[in-house]
Each structure stands twice: as structure tokens, then as C-alpha cells.
Amino acid sequence: MATHNNVSLLGIVRRNPILQSNGVETVASVAISTIVGLRDESFRKVTGQISVVSFVIRTAEEKMVNEIRTWNENDTVYVQGFIATKDIEKSSICPKCGNVNLRIDACRDARSGGNMIYVYPIYAEKIKSYPDIKESLDFLVKRQEIANRASLVGTLVREPVQGIVRGRDYTRFQIAANRKYCAQTYEEVLERTDYPWIYSYGEKSKLNMAALHTDSLVLVDGALQGRSYKEVYQCQNPECGCTYTEAGTTLEILAYDTEYLMDCDLDAALEL
Numbered sequence: 001m002a003t004h005n006n007v008s009l010l011g012i013v014r015r016n017p018i019l020q021s022n023g024v025e026t027v028a029s030v031a032i033s034t035i036v037g038l039r040d041e042s043f044r045k046v047t048g049q050i051s052v053v054s055f056v057i058r059t060a061e062e063k064m065v066n067e068i069r070t071w072n073e074n075d076t077v078y079v080q081g082f083i084a085t086k087d088i089e090k091s092s093i094c095p096k097c098g099n100v101n102l103r104i105d106a107c108r109d110a111r112s113g114g115n116m117i118y119v120y121p122i123y124a125e126k127i128k129s130y131p132d133i134k135e136s137l138d139f140l141v142k143r144q145e146i147a148n149r150a151s152l153v154g155t156l157v158r159e160p161v162q163g164i165v166r167g168r169d170y171t172r173f174q175i176a177a178n179r180k181y182c183a184q185t186y187e188e189v190l191e192r193t194d195y196p197w198i199y200s201y202g203e204k205s206k207l208n209m210a211a212l213h214t215d216s217l218v219l220v221d222g223a224l225q226g227r228s229y230k231e232v233y234q235c236q237n238p239e240c241g242c243t244y245t246e247a248g249t250t251l252e253i254l255a256y257d258t259e260y261l262m263d264c265d266l267d268a269a270l271e272l
Contacts (some may be wrong), residue, residue: 002032003179004153005083008079009034009147010127012074014032027059032054034224035050035052036223037144047127048250050066050144053251067124072089075129077126078123079119081119082118082120082124082194084120085194089114089117091103108233150225151221154175154196154212154217155175157174158173168201169205171199172200174195174197175195175218175220198252199227207272210268210271212258212260220255222254222255224251227252230246
């Protein structure tokens with residue numbers, strides 16, 4: 001599989017960074033917000049405005065940690081890196097009895113315990129400090145064409161799914177995207193595979209639904225976007241068993257363009 005997983009972002013630091021040490025290394029995590037601009041006509045028809053998306057930068061590389069520790073709330077920053085996913089064991093507390101329920105056991109239709117989706121930086125720097133969020137946001141809006149860019153090559157791991165949101169068609173599909181990188185604390189080149197979800201809207205979504213299937217290889221040019229969701233849990237305490245919902249957010253890719261590379265049904269797309 002081709003190796004390509006790249007994001008380029010201008011963002012606003014929403015909270016001061018969190019630094020955690022395990023005695024061996026220090027991990028820096030920081031919440032960042034950027035914007036989804038108005039480049040895509042179909043997406044503009046859905047939202048009607050510029051949208052704000054929040055995500056987390058996470059790294060243990062010493063050079064990146066030292067840079068991030070200088071950041072403060074409302075700073076504007078530039079980040080170059082890639083989308084990373086990490087398997088985790090999500091849990092939820094039952095609001096009725098207080099039992100801790102693991103997602104894999106209690107959440108309907110769960111395929112796993114869940115995952116963490118974040119941006120792994122290979123380069124990052126603070127651009128400017130602003131006294132309040134309004135000035136920082138204005139900085140991003142004036143640079144919306146370059147504030148949020150994502151480009152990935154990957155293979156579909158399951159069949160695409162269609163849906164409708166706010167009266168507009170969308171298609172979503174999940175890809176396996178390989179990445180290679182050499183962390184500054186190691187000598188060897190590391191290889192990983194991540195599994196982000198891709199969303200397309202309007203006419204692009206119809207083309208993607210027609211052309212793509214499991215094992216299709218695609219290049220996606222787009223931007224980071226956030227999505228809120230609710231999952232249904234059933235308490236695993238046999239004396240309770242109540243059903244409740246748990247809200248959450250996730251990070252995905254909004255596809256501006258999809259290039260069909262291999263194993264795609266081009267004839268079906270052309271018929272549209």
C-alpha cells in the first residue's frame with residue numbers, strides 16, 4: 001500500500017498543554033481548534049458557515065514536547081504532522097447504579113473498545129500570542145484556505161455507507177492509511193497503520209458510493225472535521241440492566257476530492 005498521511009494546520013491553543021511523565025518519557029497533549037473553511041460548495045450548503053473543529057495534538061518526542069510546553073491559551077500555532085489512531089478501552093458510568101461499563105461489552109453494535117484519534121506532530125511552532133480568542137479566530141479566518149488541510153492515501157476496510165444530514169446526501173467510508181516516520185528519539189524508521197473515517201457530501205458522495213468498495217485504493221484531499229455522536233449502552237450490572245445514552249465527539253476527514261487509484265468501479269461512477 002502507498003504510504004501517505006499528512007495534515008497541515010493553523011490552530012488556536014484552547015487550553016494550556018498537559019505534560020505527563022512516566023519516569024521514562026514526557027507526553028505532551030494540547031487541545032487545538034481550527035476551522036473548516038468554505039472551499040467545498042457541498043459542505044457550505046450543509047453548514048452555511050465556517051465551522052470550528054477541535055482536536056488533540058499528542059507526542060512524546062523531546063523536541064516537540066519542549067516546543068509545546070511554551071504554548072499558552074489563545075496562542076496561534078502551526079502544526080505539520082499526520083492523523084494517528086490508538087486503540088483504547090472506553091468505559092461509561094451507569095447514571096442509575098454507578099456501575100462502570102466497558103464499551104465493548106455494554107455498547108450496542110460496538111466492534112471494539114474504541115479508539116483515540118489525534119494529530120501526531122512532526123513539526124510545530126507558535127506563531128503569535130493573542131489576548132483573547134476573537135483575535136486568534138480572526139487570524140484563522142483570514143487564512144482559511146491554508147488553515148486546515150489533510151491528504152491521505154488508503155484502502156477501504158469495509159463497504160461505504162450512505163446517509164442524509166440536514167437534507168444533504170453524504171457517504172462515509174473507513175480507510176487503512178499507512179505511515180512511516182522516524183521519531184527523533186529512535187534510530188529506526190517506524191511503520192504504523194491508522195484507520196480514519198472519511199466523509200463526502202453532495203454529488204461527490206454519490207460518486208464515491210458508486211465507485212468505492214472494500215479494498216478500493218483512494219487518495220483523499222480534504223480537511224479535519226469534528227462530529228458529535230451518541231451511543232446506546234446497557235448497564236452490565238445484572239441487578240440494574242438500564243439502557244442509557246452516552247455522548248461523545250470524534251475526528252474525521254471531510255473529503256473535498258477523492259482520486260480513485262486502484263480497484264474502483266469507474267464505470268459506475270461515470271454513469272452518474
